[in-house]
Amino acid sequence: MNGLRRWARLALGMPSFVRTGQFGDGRETACADFVEATAPRGDVAAALAAIDTFATREAMLVKVLSVEFSAANAEVARRIWAHAGVAGRVTCVVGTIGDGGHTLDTLAGEHDVTAGGVDLLFIDHDKSAYLPDLLAIEERGWLHRGSIVVADNVRIPGAPGYRRYMREQQGVRWDTVEHKTHVEYQSLLPDLVLESEYLVG
Ligand SMILES: C[S@@+](CC[C@H](N)C(=O)[O-])C[C@H]1O[C@@H](n2cnc3c(N)ncnc32)[C@H](O)[C@@H]1O
Structure with a gap:
């Protein structure tokens, strides 16, 4: 591959x-x-x-793929990647993981995402989509034992369903460390970043 x-x-x-x-x-x-x-x-x-x-x-x-709902935001990201000299290895796909399989099919069909092919997943979008999107990716079989998922802002704005799922699955499907952080660019509001290792496969 x-x-x-x-x-x-x-x-x-x-x-x-x-x-x-x-x-x-x-x-x-x-x-x-x-x-x-x-x-x-x-x-x-x-x-x-x-x-x-x-x-x-x-x-x-390893190639980096980003899924972005907003075409305008995708364009901003592409400009920055081009300026940083990494445009050849970072790709933004406009869509959402929750759009009924369309974007997932695009990732598989046009961007070579295959079974066990995802080493690292960074989640930082609509907080209510964290858990369903992770489950959809897991369902496709794209994770492998040792894949790492990092989820930002789990406390603020908060992804309680995602946090609960990771706690329930501790030692079963996932091994999670909760990192205490602050909301970006300030030091007052406490936040959480969850780092989870996939135990299946
Ligand atoms: C907090 S920003 C990401 C910031 C980026 N990770 C960073 O650290 O610079 C969230 C982005 O997710 C996009 N977004 C929101 N809901 C989404 C979804 N369901 N699927 C994909 N992207 C989404 C927004 O358009 C926005 O560009």
Whole structure:
């Protein structure tokens, strides 16, 4: 599957490569940064080895997919990813997990999400959708033993159903740690981030 993804990324970057000689996701500059940071100056063998290391790591990178309900917000995110040089490996799919299977089918059919293929799931959207969306993803069989799910804002605005589910499933389907935090960008309002490891599979 990594091979497939690598070819898909190559194909996506091809128009930019033909036009500009670069793939458009910042990989060439990142490669030069890596060589400068890791190979001693004047050592051509080390420079070549560093290029190989960089290319191997790039090929192994796990792809990031985001599901976003708002097309406008998706566009904002894409602008930032492009500016940060990661547009080639981060993709935003406009939709919701709860839209009757349409977005889930898109993730499977167009973005190669397969059984056991999700290593990390970050949940930070409509709080009432945390639990049903997680269950829908679990139902598809996309998690594997050791998959990690991180859920933000479980106390404020709060996802009590999700928290209750994780408590009920403690040691059964999930192993959860509740991290005490604060609501973002201030230090007054206490919040919770739940980090859960999948025990099934
Ligand atoms: C709190 S923001 C995400 C912030 C982001 N995680 C960050 O840390 O910068 C929540 C986003 O979820 C989107 N959203 C709300 N309900 C959704 C749903 N059911 N499915 C997908 N996205 C949803 C909103 O449009 C909004 O862009």
